[in-house]
Amino acid sequence: MVGGTELVKEAHAGSSGNLSASAVLSSAEALPSMAPQDTEIEDLQRMAKNLRRHVITMIAEAGSGHPGGSLSAVEIVTALFFRVLRHRPLEPGWPGRDRFILSKGHAAPLLYAALAECGYFDVAELTSLRKLGSPLQGHTDRTRTPGVEMSSGSLGQGLSFGIGTALAARLDSQSYRVYVLLGDGECDEGQVWEAAMAAPHFGLDNLVAIIDHNKQQIDGWNSEVMNTEPLAEKWRAFGWEVLEVDGHDIGQILAAFNHAEGVKGRPTAIIAHTIKGKGVSFMENNPDFHGMAPTREQAAKALEELA
């Protein structure tokens, strides 16, 4: 078994993330000894690539949607759905399930792809995305899609919902954990900080916020549209345990989730440094692909790159 800290170190050395090694190591200090075998990581990486292909195919078929923010969060969602979450795809309402709440609802295609690959519904359903009558709405709808915890699409609301879910776990003496995925542009919303203040106040150590820090939002770079930095310091100042990881390094992501499980008395925020459009050369760091579908040719080229 590879030690968690070592895993993070190794994984980081091999990654192209824009994160300082010291930040990762200091955040990973207290990792429990449990860490995935390399083969499992490879399996997860294969699944990540698979989800990316689904995302491209779905959005191209729909003719609209948000590839950039779906692609940046692929490793996070892969790690959660195929390794971390305790869930029962054939029993989506199982009360003991860990909750995954997609606050940045425009990444719905990624969530749908993960749900389908887990068996919540047929993979063939994925290409119905955004079509009239489809259970796969443009942004998530908890009344239509099995496995979707929250209706979203209006940014800023997911962390509050997550707090309510985490409080309910405590009231019911349930051990389930709650994971909320937010965008970095989404952190412009005041409600995010209302929730950021409340979760530590309520001492919710069963709650994890993951910020997909791809440094971009619709109108361009965060730093130009609305500077969010220093993001980690803000969450820390609000009372969260804060970890920074390379959000495309599954080993680091798993180590961070593992660490969060050991934190008592307060919630954990994982700042995942990512690249918007990750995995498709002409989409990477290209704000045009925040909310634009690839053409047929672009999709073919993207799928080639993801082969």
Place this chain on the structure above:
Amino acid sequence: MVMARRLASTREAYGKTLVELGHENPDIVVLDADLSKSTRTNLFAARFPQRFFDCGVAEQNMVGISAGLAASGKIVFASSFAVFATARCFDQLRVSVAQPRLNVKIVATHGGVTVGEDGFSHHAIEDLALACSLPGFAVVVPADAVETAEVIRAASVTPGPFYIRLSRPDTPVVCEDGYCFSLGKAASMRQGSDATIIANGLMVAEALDAAESLAGQGIECRVLNMSTLKPLDEEAIVLAARETGAIVTAEEHLRQGGLGSGVAQVVVQHDPVPMSFVALTDTYTHSGKPQELLRQHGLTADGIQSAIKSVLSRKG
């Protein structure tokens, strides 16, 4: 002769009923946004501290937390002043609560202009329009403290989102002890065949006073307490139109999007009769004593009497 009525607090009735419900059902949870002393959710907080969550001055977050709790099986009561519980967090009500039809009961106190001296920022005059516009929401304005207790109980056992609007001042009691609230059913408060006054909230008392005075002048008015704005009791409205031939509505709200427009929609579709609306007309309001403000805007028994005379003059 208009009779003097006992005054009682709708907020107090709310807080006390919450405590009763808290004893009866462990799934009841209550949230507030730093106004629990005013909304009287503090009565519940004192008894069930582990099931009460003060969210601070953060209404949007409160609504989101309520949604998460409701999605996990809790029956959630969330309170603030009516202005803040609607306008401040309307998108949260829409996306997090209304669309998924979650079991969240927004109980807003300080409805209307009778908040008084605090002025326009605290006068909720659009809240019912906002709440009624949300698909799936039940919207109720109890007439008094007796009905409030009934409405809170009914909401606790009726799945889905509610908006319930209460008042700041103690208000006249018009419902008899033992009164039974039924969601979506108007309560007949007085019989009459010349015209109908349809009112809710504290305007029910004004409507009864107006009807009493009018009776002295030989005009017999039916009075309906239309506490449920949504779903609206269409049957009672159609009967009123058919049997009395003229309708006046009275509400402590803007003319748009509240009781008057709801009733008018039903009337024009089924049985058009002359109507008149006692309500605020496209204006913001000022500081003053509650009774002064009601008078300034014609939200009084006198205002209702004039409206009745107007509809009667237009009655075929």
